[in-house]
Amino acid sequence: MIRLSRRQLALALLSLGASSQSALPQAPRDQGIGGTGAVPKPPTGGDRGIGGTGVIGTIRRFGSIYVNDLRIAYTPSATVFIDGARARTSDMKIGHVVQTIASGAETALVANRIEIASEVIGTVDRIVPNGLIVLGQSVDLRGVQQRNFKIGAFVAVFGQRRPNGVIVASLIEPRPPGRTKIAGPLAVDGSGRVSIGGLALRGVPSGLAGSRVSVEGELRGDVYGVSRLRNLARPFGPEVGRMSIEGFLAPAGGRLGSGLVVSGAAQRASGGAALVIVSGRVSRSGELIAGAVRQDTSVQIPEFGGPTVRPLSAPDLLPGLGGTGGLPGGSAPLLPAQPGGLLPSTPNLGLPGGGGLLRR
Numbered sequence: 001m002i003r004l005s006r007r008q009l010a011l012a013l014l015s016l017g018a019s020s021q022s023a024l025p026q027a028p029r030d031q032g033i034g035g036t037g038a039v040p041k042p043p044t045g046g047d048r049g050i051g052g053t054g055v056i057g058t059i060r061r062f063g064s065i066y067v068n069d070l071r072i073a074y075t076p077s078a079t080v081f082i083d084g085a086r087a088r089t090s091d092m093k094i095g096h097v098v099q100t101i102a103s104g105a106e107t108a109l110v111a112n113r114i115e116i117a118s119e120v121i122g123t124v125d126r127i128v129p130n131g132l133i134v135l136g137q138s139v140d141l142r143g144v145q146q147r148n149f150k151i152g153a154f155v156a157v158f159g160q161r162r163p164n165g166v167i168v169a170s171l172i173e174p175r176p177p178g179r180t181k182i183a184g185p186l187a188v189d190g191s192g193r194v195s196i197g198g199l200a201l202r203g204v205p206s207g208l209a210g211s212r213v214s215v216e217g218e219l220r221g222d223v224y225g226v227s228r229l230r231n232l233a234r235p236f237g238p239e240v241g242r243m244s245i246e247g248f249l250a251p252a253g254g255r256l257g258s259g260l261v262v263s264g265a266a267q268r269a270s271g272g273a274a275l276v277i278v279s280g281r282v283s284r285s286g287e288l289i290a291g292a293v294r295q296d297t298s299v300q301i302p303e304f305g306g307p308t309v310r311p312l313s314a315p316d317l318l319p320g321l322g323g324t325g326g327l328p329g330g331s332a333p334l335l336p337a338q339p340g341g342l343l344p345s346t347p348n349l350g351l352p353g354g355g356g357l358l359r360r
Helices: 006-022
Strands: 052-062 065-067 070-082 085-087 097-103 109-116 120-128 131-134 137-140 154-161 167-174 180-185 194-196 199-202 212-220 223-231 240-247 262-264 276-282 288-295
Touching: 052 070, 052 154, 065 097, 070 097, 097 154, 120 137, 131 154, 137 154, 154 240, 180 194, 262 276
Parallel strands: 052 240, 070 109, 137 167, 199 223, 262 288
Antiparallel strands: 052 065, 052 097, 065 070, 070 085, 097 109, 120 131, 120 154, 120 180, 131 137, 154 167, 180 212, 194 199, 212 223, 240 276, 276 288
């Protein structure tokens, strides 16, 4: 019989405990992706099931910012960019279209960086009933109470595109003349002509057909020469697990008017005149996978026009809406307070007299 001293017995027990513990399954470590502080689940189907929430949509009200019915707080040190230029949090306005990655639970989202981007920056080419043509892009003004737009004015238009290419404006800001820009889906016709919203582009590969892009350059005659291009088809990276995106859904589903492609529930939904909010997840490769599609009833602007838009020859851009017509001196027509019961939230979408900026 072997006798162990007290010291030898203690060492043996410690060794046995360590061996047993090493055989137990280890709890997964918190990788802190997206700042959620949640323990990630094992990957399934190529999706991490973790990460922050990627949000693209319009600021509808303040108190933090409300986008797609989500309340998104921002830290005092949050960085804000408007069309790539550094701005202050106080520069954010109702009607700005934002893209951000927010951390935390859906009821307590916080963003450290907010990017605000317009759909077109350029010169007002034409003024039509309830609309503008800006750098060849058709703009529906029924979502704003515009004042004194002049042909030749240099502006930035924020809003969402319909599948026919028309931009439903939520805010229009004056800008000093300079850099021009167009964002939207690339279209390529049978002859290989590349365009956005009907405006022909030069210097863009046709292989990007259907993708959402942002281009900068210079208008030469009826063709926009592109000097810089950004592919925006995958707006979120691997740090994002969930998404909430506002837009107009194409009739066949699966694609937003902005050019973003969404699989899952969005492919089974049919597009209409109302804005929708698509929510779901983002795969590791950046694919947008919808789990739900619902209408945003806070903004209802009936569709107009046919399946295509002719930006440079569309005097009937917005027909049959009260016959307001144009005002003398090149000004845009003033809208009735609530044409056809539209825009129940119009008090939050009013333009103060001057500058064309929306009131908070």
